[in-house]
Amino acid sequence: MSNTFLVGNGAGFSGDRxxxxxxxxxxxxxxxxxxxxxxxxxxxxxxxxxxxxRRRDPELGYEPMLERLLEPVLADCFRHRIPILxxxxxxxxxxxxxxxxxLALRLGLPDLRxxxxxxxxxxxxxxxxxxxxxxxxxxxxxxxxxxxxxxAYIGAEPLIEALRQGADVVVVGRTSDPALAIAPLAHHFGWxxxxxxxxxxxxxxxxxxxxxxxxxxxxxxxxxxxxxxxPANIGFPIAEVTAEGGLVITKPEDTGGIVDxxxxxxxxxxxxxxxxxxxxPDVVLDITGCTLEQVGKDRVxxxxxxxxxxxxxxxxxxxxxxxxxxxxxxxxxxxxxxARARATADVLLERLRRRGLNVRARVxxxxxxxxxDSDDGALWRGYEGPEPPDxxxxxxxxxxxxxxxxxxxxEVLALLCCGTxxxxxxxxxxxxxxxxxxxxxxxxxxxxxxxxxxxxxIAA
Amino acid sequence: MTEMVEVPLHAVAHSRAGDKGNRxxxxxxxxxxxxxxxxxxQVTEERVLDLFRHRxxxxxxxxxxxxxxxxxxxxxxxxEGGVNASLNLDGHGKTHSSRLLSLxxxxxxxxxxxxxxxxxxP
Numbered sequence: 001m002s003n004t005f006l007v008g009n010g011a012g013f014s015g016d017r018x019x020x021x022x023x024x025x026x027x028x029x030x031x032x033x034x035x036x037x038x039x040x041x042x043x044x045x046x047x048x049x050x051x052x053x054r055r056r057d058p059e060l061g062y063e064p065m066l067e068r069l070l071e072p073v074l075a076d077c078f079r080h081r082i083p084i085l086x087x088x089x090x091x092x093x094x095x096x097x098x099x100x101x102x103l104a105l106r107l108g109l110p111d112l113r114x115x116x117x118x119x120x121x122x123x124x125x126x127x128x129x130x131x132x133x134x135x136x137x138x139x140x141x142x143x144x145x146x147x148x149x150x151x152a153y154i155g156a157e158p159l160i161e162a163l164r165q166g167a168d169v170v171v172v173g174r175t176s177d178p179a180l181a182i183a184p185l186a187h188h189f190g191w192x193x194x195x196x197x198x199x200x201x202x203x204x205x206x207x208x209x210x211x212x213x214x215x216x217x218x219x220x221x222x223x224x225x226x227x228x229x230x231p232a233n234i235g236f237p238i239a240e241v242t243a244e245g246g247l248v249i250t251k252p253e254d255t256g257g258i259v260d261x262x263x264x265x266x267x268x269x270x271x272x273x274x275x276x277x278x279x280x281p282d283v284v285l286d287i288t289g290c291t292l293e294q295v296g297k298d299r300v301x302x303x304x305x306x307x308x309x310x311x312x313x314x315x316x317x318x319x320x321x322x323x324x325x326x327x328x329x330x331x332x333x334x335x336x337x338x339a340r341a342r343a344t345a346d347v348l349l350e351r352l353r354r355r356g357l358n359v360r361a362r363v364x365x366x367x368x369x370x371x372x373d374s375d376d377g378a379l380w381r382g383y384e385g386p387e388p389p390d391x392x393x394x395x396x397x398x399x400x401x402x403x404x405x406x407x408x409x410x411e412v413l414a415l416l417c418c419g420t421x422x423x424x425x426x427x428x429x430x431x432x433x434x435x436x437x438x439x440x441x442x443x444x445x446x447x448x449x450x451x452x453x454x455x456x457x458i459a460a
Numbered sequence: 461m462t463e464m465v466e467v468p469l470h471a472v473a474h475s476r477a478g479d480k481g482n483r484x485x486x487x488x489x490x491x492x493x494x495x496x497x498x499x500x501x502q503v504t505e506e507r508v509l510d511l512f513r514h515r516x517x518x519x520x521x522x523x524x525x526x527x528x529x530x531x532x533x534x535x536x537x538x539x540e541g542g543v544n545a546s547l548n549l550d551g552h553g554k555t556h557s558s559r560l561l562s563l564x565x566x567x568x569x570x571x572x573x574x575x576x577x578x579x580x581x582p
Contacts, residue, residue, distance in 0.1 A: 270478045322545075371555040
């Protein structure tokens with residue numbers, strides 16, 4: 001057994017660059033060490049949107065870019081025994097497996113073994129109202145709101161079982177992101193699932209890699225301050241892990257981006273709260289003793305990781321049908337743009353009031369203040385800087401009455417004739433919202449199962 | 461005596477924002493590790509909370525990571541209900557890192573322009 005195992009990442013979210021896995025797999029093959037590739041494509045709300053998709057069509061509800069992501073790399077991974085793991089099953093892992101099976105047959109790989117992990121979907125098996133609430137956003141009346149999805153963040157155990165069954169592709173829905181890296185490591189090295197120090201290394205590996213390019217230069221580059229080579233071709237990350245728990249973060253040689261102390265620090269702290277207590281289903285990670293060292297070009301060693309026993313509970317995230325969101329935008333530019341934009345904002349709010357539309361609304365002046373502003377526009381109202389040459393006025397309105405929200409958004413459209421001089425470029429849209437709430441459930445209440453079959457068997 | 465200059469944090473440090481529910485976390489990492497104690501003294505929980513009070517933020521907690529020469533700020537109730545409820549274009553608050561970097565600090569002129577290249581040991 002080789003002492004070093006490579007873990008590559010092919011996607012950090014649903015919507016990531018679809019050509020990213022190609023150089024990662026090329027690098028894994030060239031290096032010839034035992035390796036695995038994982039895809040993280042399931043955000044907090046993605047599974048609910050996928051569930052809505054599945055309701056419309058029972059053969060959908062998995063990651064929409066799945067075929068595009070896998071097609072260029074599937075044959076190479078199969079031939080070089082590089083298992084692929086992904087939460088790209090989303091709300092419908094069996095349908096994702098059928099798609100992969102059809103793809104495999106088309107690529108001449110009928111013996112490709114595909115595992116489907118089930119058990120994360122607890123919508124019909126667990127009564128949520130009896131569980132303690134972990135965190136909630138918005139104000140949800142869960143007695144009246146319609147439940148769309150409820151999924152537990154399951155750990156590495158069933159994924160390891162899938163690899164034990166010889167799976168070449170492991171399809172899962174909701175799982176903790178680090179589990180996608182912990183599983184191939186624990187399987188390859190035979191790490192015990194109570195070896196907290198080793199699992200901490202696996203969790204850190206997964207945490208650093210699960211957002212793809214974010215550890216290799218993505219959401220990092222800042223021209224003139226933090227420059228990176230070729231940001232149009234950022235290489236997605238590869239981790240080198242040893243049996244003893246050594247961890248080095250790197251990337252494919254022939255790509256852009258950078259791996260240095262700065263990129264690794266930013267991603268290590270990303271979405272972290274208490275650094276001594278990063279909870280995953282498999283281990284609680286403590287990075288307070290962590291040190292980093294640049295050990296080569298685009299190579300950073302991560303040391304001093306500590307692990308504490310896994311929690312007794314798993315997080316379940318439930319999604320409910322929420323309200324409606326209406327958005328409308330128009331532009332003004334040139335002389336007196338700021339005064340026209342401010343007046344337009346006030347007129348929009350006055351229109352909603354006059355028509356008695358029952359919505360919660362805000363206006364942004366994009367180019368003056370928007371993403372940093374509050375709902376009452378404190379920043380753009382107080383703005384005293386130079387006149388911006390070009391301003392986009394955005395109205396956002398929310399409410400449970402679809403028609404009222406639609407009418408509010410259409411008020412922006414009406415500005416094409418009723419607005420200030422030189423108003424143009426109107427756009428508007430209406431979208432349904434999903435609200436989420438997280439609960440904690442005892443892990444024994446979430447049994448999982450694994451089914452592994454060949455592409456030929458699945459497609460038959 | 462060392463001459464001190466007032467600069468935005470952006471000139472001497474970098475940051476990344478993440479979200480969980482109605483909470484934002486912001487890392488703050490000086491380019492030059494020598495600036496760590498200075499930032500620890502000047503970039504207080506109170507000053508960071510002040511940056512986000514207009515958004516309804518209620519609490520800010522700073523976690524210090526002296527071995528990494530980095531800080532982690534956790535700001536509560538700053539996302540107007542979180543990504544699913546917010547009317548803000550950036551419901552995740554990913555752009556909050558830039559607001560943090562607009563905060564000013566006083567640093568010795570001699571330490572300005574020294575950047576960690578990534579080759580330095582922490």
